[in-house]
Amino acid sequence: MGVTKDExxxxxxxxxxxxxxxxxxxxxxxxxxxxxGWSGGNHSTGGRGAMVTAEIRQVSDTTFIARGDxxxxxxxxxxxxxxxxxxxxxxxxxxxxxxxxxxxxxxDVVIKxxxxxVERILIYIKGERAQEDPKVYTSICVACHFYGVALDHHKLExxxxxxxxxxxxxxxxLERTVPIETHVKIHERGTDGGQ
Numbered sequence: 001m002g003v004t005k006d007e008x009x010x011x012x013x014x015x016x017x018x019x020x021x022x023x024x025x026x027x028x029x030x031x032x033x034x035x036x037g038w039s040g041g042n043h044s045t046g047g048r049g050a051m052v053t054a055e056i057r058q059v060s061d062t063t064f065i066a067r068g069d070x071x072x073x074x075x076x077x078x079x080x081x082x083x084x085x086x087x088x089x090x091x092x093x094x095x096x097x098x099x100x101x102x103x104x105x106x107x108d109v110v111i112k113x114x115x116x117x118v119e120r121i122l123i124y125i126k127g128e129r130a131q132e133d134p135k136v137y138t139s140i141c142v143a144c145h146f147y148g149v150a151l152d153h154h155k156l157e158x159x160x161x162x163x164x165x166x167x168x169x170x171x172x173x174l175e176r177t178v179p180i181e182t183h184v185k186i187h188e189r190g191t192d193g194g195q
Contacts, residue, residue, distance in 0.1 A: 102170035120147040
């Protein structure tokens with residue numbers, strides 16, 4: 001059963017299954033909210049330059065599923081010590097994924113536009129968190145690894161700076177609240193682990 005973003009989000013047994021094939025039942029079925037019904041927002045594909053809406057639904061305890069205007073489900077969970085079952089990444093991990101994903105997608109766009117012979121991008125991220133609740137990130141380090149042939153380190157540094165300053169919305173939002181350190185690492189094909 002397909003659900004469009006203009007219809008209420010009402011899950012049935014065929015909509016969402018766990019890794020073992022068992023049906024994930026949501027609490028309060030029938031309480032779905034039409035994603036297009038909030039504040040008369042302008043909903044464009046991907047939400048760029050428009051209001052973005054999302055529905056976050058409790059599956060059980062601290063397991064939640066989320067869906068936005070692109071109509072894809074994301075599962076989030078917490079550690080067992082906080083009532084979760086560790087069935088998925090927690091929201092703070094998802095935040096790091098968002099940062100890397102946003103930066104990586106824009107790196108790919110800019111690299112292709114400039115015809116730089118990068119064959120693959122690999123991004124590693126590390127976030128240091130505060131000891132006390134709410135345990136926010138106090139620093140983030142992002143290492144961007146570029147694989148290819150005859151890659152220019154200085155040029156890729158400039159590309160990364162451009163992405164941070166002009167393109168990555170997630171980076172620009174987070175840099176206002178937490179220091180973000182970035183690094184470029186080049187892997188020539190056939191050397192230094194390059195493939």
